[in-house]
Structures are given as structure tokens and as C-alpha cells.
Amino acid sequence: MRWWTAGRILAALVGLGAAAVVMASGCGAVDGYDCHEFLTCDIINEDGTNNGACYGTCVEVNSSDFEEQPFIVWMGPAPEQPSCEGVMLADGGSAGLREYERLVAEPDRAVRCGPCACTEPACVLPVGLTVTTGWMCDDGPGETVTPFRAPPAWDGACVAPGAVAPEAFGSFEIAPVTTRPCDVALAPVPRDGDLPGGGQSAVVCSGGSEPTLCPGKNTFCMPAASQLPPGSRRCVVSKMEGDYAMCPSDGGAPGRAFSERFTFWKVSEDERRCTPCACTEIAPSACEAIVSTFEDDACAHLVDAAAVAENGVCHAAEPGSALGSMRAEWRVNVPGSCVPSGGELAGELAIERRTLCCMPEEQ
Template identity: 55%
Template structure:
């Protein structure tokens, strides 16, 4: 039913009964007959003007380049997943049906374009290094015999051995015929782990935006106007905005075209955002080889005092026979050549691209209005 202005309500009642008319809260009554049984009361603004039947805000139905009506818009903060029933204040006295009808239908979901890529951290590499042998393997036979009948005894150096005297065990004369020294190794340079920047400043696609239809069915005094949700009925964080037609470049309208409402804050949303920007992985390339050579000495006692034998070892290891009747109690190493090489880092280049499609311009009322 169309709602009438208060002046027309009074005139209609006077002509029907000819009796005195009392006015209270926009409605009149005569001879005990309440006008609300005939028609709905006008909504009166604070300045005394009528809003027709609209309990929200009356706006121009459509402006060139924009979709009809007004939309409630909110950008998702963090990981929250907003829906349109989060937009409107539900009043405690409302019935379930009233609550259901108050939920604005969803119009669409958009995205805010990710910002500039934060850039890629530079790559770095650990320095190559010469590493002492991992230890010895003792054989009961000559020339490091590992065939049937030979007894093999490990004589391992500790992890990260710096060559200092160590006594990992004791090997008696019956099991000590020869020993094989593990090779010296050249530890290659390795990529230094570092945080990998995210692609853009948000998860793929940018932060989400939801737009809900703010139009209400109530009538405004002017047939060319629409009733939309009022500022008092919106929950915090939501804004009332005009949305451009897809891919339209529009200017936000001046207040004289929008009944004094200033939809002046312009935002840009996108229907599709693909952000494949990322940093390429790091790698390390050897630019000069390492040269490493150590002198490894074995001793009968546990304090590296009574020498058994010493041998120079490089990248292939070496086998050495022991003097008959010798025992093994300790081992020591020192560098003859300690010349680590070098390497160069590469990578951490920005690859991929940001693709934005289906542009929508939003012209919004300032927050809180």
C-alpha cells in the first residue's frame, strides 16, 4: 500500500467524518478510529520533512554509469568471511520473519587488488670449507684387507672434528694390521635459508569485498527515488556505496545529484584477481674449487704421545700398514693445505605477474554516515 504524506492523511480523515482530528506521532484519529487501520504512517525526519514510508534513506534511483540503488559494502579484515546478515542491525523485538526480511540479499563479491610486491630478499651462500676425515677403519690384515677372516674395527672421529687429539677407543695388536683413513672432504657452499616474501601483500586474489543490496521495498515521496538502509541500521565497518557498471570508468557524483548525500570516497574493486608474483629460488654456483690436504697421525697411547704412523690424506683417502705388534689408542690431524674455494649466489628475482579484470568503481559515503 502506498503511504501518504501527513497533510493528505489529515485531509482525508477530515473529509470522511468532519470531526476534529488529533495528531500524534504522524497519525490522526477520529471517532475512535485509528488511521493505522487505513494506511501506514509517514516517517518524519528531524527537520519536519516526510520520508514517505521509508524508514531508511531516500536516494536517487539511478545515476548514469552506476547500477541502480545503493549497496552495503565491506572489505574483509584478516580471514573473516562476511555475509550480508552481518550488515544490518537486528532489533531485539523483531520476529524471526522480520529478521529474515531485514537481511539484504548479496549482490556480489569483489577483491581489493594486492599492493606492490615487497621485493625479494637477496640470496646468500655459506662459505665452502675443508673438512677433516671422519676417522679410520682398522683391519687385522695387511694393506687394509677386508676379505673373509679379517677383523674390521671402526675408529671414528667425533662430528665436526677439528683435528685435535681424540681417543675414540683402543685396538689391540691382534686386530691392528693396517688402517684406512677416510678422505678429506671439501664442504660445498649452500644456500642460506631466508624467509620467502609472500606474493603481494595479501593471500592470492587480494582481500575480499562483499556488496549487499541495500534497497528496501518501502516507498519514498518521489517516485524517482528509492528507499535504502539508513545509517542507524548498519553495523560498524559497513559503508553505503554506489557501484559502477562493470569496467565503467566513472566520476563520483556531486552532492546536488544525490539529494545532498556525498558519495565522495572512491574505491576500486575487481571481479577477478590473479597474483602469480613470486621470488625465484636461490642457488649457489662454485666459482673456484677447494684444495684440501691433511696429515693424519696415529698413536699407541690415548694422549697422542707414542707415534705409530702418519700419512698425508686428500680427497681419495689412504691405506697405511702398522708396525707389527703396534696398538692404536688415539689419532690427531692437522692441515697441510687448507684452501677453500668460492661460490656466487643467484636467484631471488621477481617472476610472474598481477592480473586484474572486471573493474568496479565504488563511490562511498564517508564511514559512519
């Protein structure tokens, strides 16, 4: 029978008379005991166990620096934090715990954002030609328009996107040279409000202590050390921010001493963020290409060659000529430059210190 179950059963036995309660609690029959006194037998052993309703250990909280109730606290690496509701006792029972607060080891107050970086600007060759049957790129009603496009990321090598017969080859427009602007290449991920993972943490769970099953003021019944799951301790938690709290004395009961001291922090607010990265052009690009057109599909028989920059250019075709391939090369290829900005840490971290005093694991 578990400590919290035993308390409920003994309470139910009150209606059966004092004798039944005495036998259930293990207390001796003493004249003058009322019902509550029967349920909280005042025989407490040196290790904190008693012969009454508390099936675990009776512990005393006798310091005004700490919360009035003791807690069950899990301590371990932050990525392994359990939920209080999922904490099971060693014998398979559930402690019925609820989360009180989550704490972390001292956070890194000097968090830095990674550097921002920019891609390099570049000159980009034309995407190809637009061929029309009309004179000087007339694409009005009655004219036939034939696209003659280069492959994506064209490097200027000879390409044959198709074939345009002489009757359809009246003129052609070369698409303009373009520039690829610099862009953000590397940006620090904005903080999501969590402190860096991997450090030690504590999950403080309430509901693991019962104030009515042990005699004495400020005395609580808690699971015994042997009942707790790995990583869990019985602790008291300081009420306020600060490092002032000292662990309470054991009151002459070494088996119930909150003697091991730990310091954690509660994050009340973390607004730290990395400002967005940006790239600013400080020198423009200068780009101009020579585009050559050919009758055959191997760039052997030249039709025409023209210089083209940011505005594109239209050329009339030689009478009777056809279009089978094209090639391009740079006449001017001077990419500009830019500088990154941003990636600065902004916002504040607000934390509160918590002192935990815990019973040794073996007790």
C-alpha cells in the same frame, strides 16, 4: 522489527485485506492503491526513512556508471577483514550478506625480491678410520673390521673413540677429506599471490538492499547508518575499470547522498614470483690433511702419520702396536668460492580500478 523482517510481515498481511495492510504499513488509506502500493508507501522523509515497509533508509541509485544495487562495504586494514557472512548489525541482527568482491588500496607495483646469498664452501676433515685385522685394509671373510670414528664436525683435536688391541690392529684406512659445497643460505620467499598486507582494504557485500520496499524507480531499502557495524558503509560501486566514475548526485535528498568518493583496486591476477635462488661454483676447493694415530688415549705415543686428500689412504699398522687415539691438522685448506643467482621478480600483476561512492557515516 528489522527492515528486512518488516517487509516479509507486510507481504503476508496482503491476504488479510487492504485495511490490515494500511494499518501495518503506516500508510493512509487512499482509494486506488493496489497491494504493491500499500507495501511501498510513498511517504519518504528527508533523512530517507519512510512510513511504509522500509524499516531502514530508502536510497536511490541513479547513475549508469555504477552497479544497479547499492552495497554494504566494510573498510579497514587488510589483516582485519571480516567475512560478509559474519557481519552483524548493531542491534544484533544478521543482514544476510554475501561476499561480492574484495578490494585493496593501490598495490605496490614496484615489489622487489630480496637478495639471494650462498654459504661459503669449506674443507672437511675425514670422518675417522676403519681398522681391519687384515693386511693393507683387507676386510674379506675372516677379517675383523673395527670403526674408529671422529665426532661430528671434528676440528682435528685429539679424540679417543675407543681402543683397538694389537691382535685386531693389522691395518687402517683413513677416510677421505671432503669439501662442503656452497649452498643457498638466504632466499626470498616466493609470492603466494597476495598483495602486501597491512594496507587499507574494502570488503564489498551484497544482500544488504531490498528493491521492493521503497517507492520509485531504482530505489532501495537499506539499513540505517545507526544499524551498521563499525567500519561499514552504504556504497555504490563502479561497474568497470577506470577512474571515470563520478559520485551520483543526491537528487535533492541530502540524507541519501552517495557523496564520499574512494578508490580501490580489484586484483584479477597476481602471478608475481621470485625466481629460485641458486649457487654456482667459480673456484674449486683445495683440501689435504695430516692424520696421526697414537697407541694411548691422549695422542702422546705416535703410531703413524699420513697425508690424506679426496681419495683416502690405507696404512699398515706397526707390528704389535695398538690404537687408542687420533689427531688431524690441515696441510692444505683453501676453500673455493661461488656466486649466487636468481631472486628476480617474474610474472605480472593484473588489477582493475574500482570507484566507491558512499553515504557519509553520520547519515
